[in-house]
Structures are given as C-alpha cells and as structure tokens.
Amino acid sequence: MGRITLNKVVKRFGEVEVIPPLDLTIEDGEFTVFVGPSGCGKSTLLRLIAGLEDVSSGDITIDGTPATDLPPAKRGLAMVFQSYALYPHMSVRKNIAFPMKMAGLSQEEQEARIKKAADALNLTDYLDRRPGQLSGGQRQRVAIGRAIVREPSAFLFDEPLSNLDAALRVGMRLEISELHERLKTTMIYVTHDQVEAMTMADKIVVLRAGHIEQVGSPLELYRNPRNLFVAGFIGSPKMNLIPGAPAAKHDATHIGIRPEHFRIVESGGTFTGKVIVSEHLGSDTFFHVDVEGVEEAVTIRAGGEVGLRHGDKIHIEPEEGQIHRFDAQGLRIA
C-alpha cells in the first residue's frame, strides 16, 4: 500500500526539459523529503506524482498498478498545498467533508471520520468556522485534516510550513512527524528547510535541475555526500569547501570540512587566520575566519563561551577522519 515507482520519467514544458529521465522508488510507509535549490523541479516532480501534470514520457506506478494515465482523483493520493488551498466559502467541517462527499461516503461515516480527524488535529472547536477566520497554523491543520479523511495511500506535501512563523513551524513539524508515526502512511514532502529535511525524513532526495544528485537517509547524506553539490547543500551552516594547495595535500581537488569538525588550538594548527565575524547564538558560536591561503571565508563552530572577536588571530585544526575529499569532477573520493 503506497509504494511509488517512477521509471524514466521526463517532464518538458514546451522546449524546456525540467525533469530529465528520472528513476526513483519510494517504499511503502517511507517519509521521503525532496530538497534542492529553488526552481530545481521539486514541485513539478510532486505534481507529476499527484497527476496534476502529465508526464512527457516514462511511467509512474503506485501500489504496483500503472498510474501514468490515471486522473489525480483515481491515484489514491492526498496533497497538502503551500497555500493550503482551502475552500473559502465552506466551513471547516465542510472542507474536511468535501473529499468524502465526492467519494459518496455515508453521512455517519463522514461524521465519524471528521470527528477523528478533528480530535487528532485539535480542530474540534473550529469546525463551524470559515477558513478566513483561522490562523495560519489552524488552516494548515484543516488542510491536513482534509487529506487524512480520505485515507490515502500516500500524502504529498508541497512546502506546507513555509507560510508559518518559526515557532509554529517547529510545532507543526513535530505534528506531521507524529502523524507519520501513527498512520505509517507513505509521505512525500517538499521543502527548502534543512532542518525539516534532516529531522523528518527517512529518506532525502537531493535534486538539482531535475537530476537526482543523491538519495539516502539524512545521516548518510551528512556523512557521505556523494559530490560537491550535496556536500554544500546538506548541513547548516554549509560545509567549507576548500580548493587549491590545502586540498592538494590530501590528493584532492577540493576538500570539505564541516564547521562543527574544526578544533581551535593554541598554536600551530593546519590553518591560521583572522576572525572576520563572530555570531554568538548562546549555545554555539560561529566564527567566519579569513584563512591564509584560502580564498573564501571558513566557517567554524565553537562552544558558546569562546570569546574571540573581530580581528583576533585564530589557529584551527580539522578533526581526524572528518575531511571529505572530492576529485576534479566534484565526486567524492572514498
């Protein structure tokens, strides 16, 4: 129930090939996150799976049945949109009931499912309000409620939290994760947000210009990025990618070291430089360091109590075994 396979799927808008031939399998019950820079085709891919866009070639299989030519309604998938896409002239109750009404469910069944969804999502008090009278977070919950009651074989989310403020986002993130734990239904989730991707995903798909750069669990991607792009994309703050002489010492074109994998040492150290900016977050401090022999500023993470300031001299040393090496093609050297 809910295994989705894409086989050589291509999508063109006119002349422009937005998705070049792409293969991907999403296992049943998996929480898959699509990440990638803006315009890389995440939404398009999701809409292809949903059936809101037609594939130019290739095929899509859902639960073992060919779904390439099925209309969206027949695919058994539910989608939560970034704009929530609630029906503004219907009450929350009617919004949630709409897919069931379209499916011709009995009145009692509808009531029962609405009640269950409303309880699960804390919407019971708002059932008779219109979407316009709800806050962003509540609207998002209604949209999720409308998706749940259909009991779909998979949920599709397109940046569902991007319209919410930071605090609410954390809350909703937990709620969606919890929902996934409870329902064990396949979920595909598109996001820009590093933290959402790392914390929620069973599997992350990193896309660039419609290509899959790497697929894997969050930690796999963090520990073993397959190429420079993934290395730079996963992790926050970004991995430091250093070309030139320091990389040549490791027989590589680029070396990558994450900010959290640097130690500050009294003297010596592999790199020496001057602090340009220090960002104190309380728990951590990020130093942007102008290192001799390295063009771009190097970011390092240190404890919250380290008190270096602009212009201070600093010696840093990468931790053993935490240096990622990349060759001239940008691929990881094992």
Place this chain on the structure above:
Amino acid sequence: MATQHSRSAARFMMAPAVILLLGWMLVPLTMTLYFSFKSYLPLRGGDLGWTGFDNYVRFVTSSAFWPSVITTLVIVGGVLVITVCLGILLAMLLDQPMWGQGIVRILVIAPFFVMPTVSALVWKNMFMDPTNGLLSHLWRFFGAEPVAWLSEVPTTSIVMIVSWQWLPFATLILLTAIQSLDSEQLEAAEMDGAPHLSRFFYIILPHLARAITIVVLIQTIFLLSIFAEIFVTTGGAFGTRTLTYLIYQRVLESQNVGLGSAGGVYAIILANIVAIFLMRIVGKNMDA
C-alpha cells in the same frame, strides 16, 4: 501634509467641479419634484396650479401602470438571466488559453461600445426584419416560416437586443473574477475527486457569487431605464411599454408633465433602493 492651508486650498480648487455636479443633479431633480405636484399641461392650458399628490395617485392607478411594471420586470429579469448565464460560460471559455485570445477578447467586448440606438436599429433592420433580415433568411434556409420578430414576440426580441449589449459587461466582470480564483483550489478539488461539474458548482460558482451580485445590481440600475431600444424598435407597442417608456409617453405624447414627473419620482425611488443594495454589497467586498 494636510495642513489647514492646503486643505482649504484643496476645497477651493474642487469647488467648481462639486458645484457643477450638484447643479447637474439637483436642478433636474428639484424640477421633477416641483412639476410632480403641479397640474402642468403645456398644450392644454399650461400651468394649472398645485394638485398635491393627485399625479402620484393617478400614475399608479392608470390602467397602463401595472402592465408596464410587469414588462419592466420581464425585460430586466430576462436580460439578467441571459447575461449572467452566458457571461459565466463565455468568461470560462475566455479564461482558457487559446489561439488569438487577445483578438477574441476584444471582439467579445465590442458590442459594449455600440450605442444603444445604433445596435437596436441594426438588430431591427439587419437581423429581425421579416423579409430581409438575416434571421428570416436563416429560417427560410431551414424551410421554416420567418418570424416577424418585433410584432410577434416583441418582448423576447427586446430582451435579445439588450442582452447582446450587456453581455460584454457581464463577461468582463466575471472573467476578472474567474481569473482571481486560486488555481490550487481547483487542483485541490481535483485531487479530492470532484469531477468537472462538481468543481463548477462547489468551487467556481461560489467564488463568482460576489461578482454575479455586482453584475446583477449594476445592470438592474441601467436596465430599469432602457429607452432607446424600445423607442426605435416597437415604440412601446405590442406590450413592450416599460415604466421608463410610460413616463416618456405621459410627458411627451400626452403632454402631461406633472403626471410624468410623478412617475419619474417613483423611478428615482426604485433606482435608489437598488443603489443602496449595491453600495452595501460593494462595501462588503472592500472589507473582505
């Protein structure tokens, strides 16, 4: 920078326009009110003095009054139904991406730029003429007896002509409303399993509700006073006499200015009732 000085300067500058507008409205209004309380027969003795509410009573008790009210309602109602229904269809059609969209849109709007008198004459002579009209040629082509539109089905004919004129207005307003519909809502409904017809009735139509009300109210105000279309086609004969036309006949054909003015005051009251509804709804639109 609304200082005392600039405000009074602004008032001073606006004064001519305001005075002109006020005069424009107030003079005819006062004159109508003035004459409606007089017995004033220009060709039969002129001003015969005050008569109180006589004219008002006579206007509504005349045998022509109720039929003219009914004709007005039929014409206004008929035009509203046709323009709103066809307007929605056309708007949805024009919203689809298609070849030559710009030109088609201009063509659809074109009838609105034709003066009522002209369009009525064109319809009367080129389409509805029983011997030479295009419609009668069409009827004959299919072997049917041509219809003498303006004498056999005069009200329907006028409804057709006026609908043709007002369809562009309805289409334009409804088109902008349709274009403002969030496409994600339609996609959500599609995912929710709503077929085309359900999407129309559950999503598109409710979204258009406000635009439809506005079309209905604005058109009502203007349709209550249609005149040229009747004047050049049937001349008020064959039961096509509307309230406006009745007023015209009272004043110019029976030369009874007082009686006509009383009718005019009724028309003003009616139009204002509609206008108040319109302001309310437009105002609500602004709030939301």
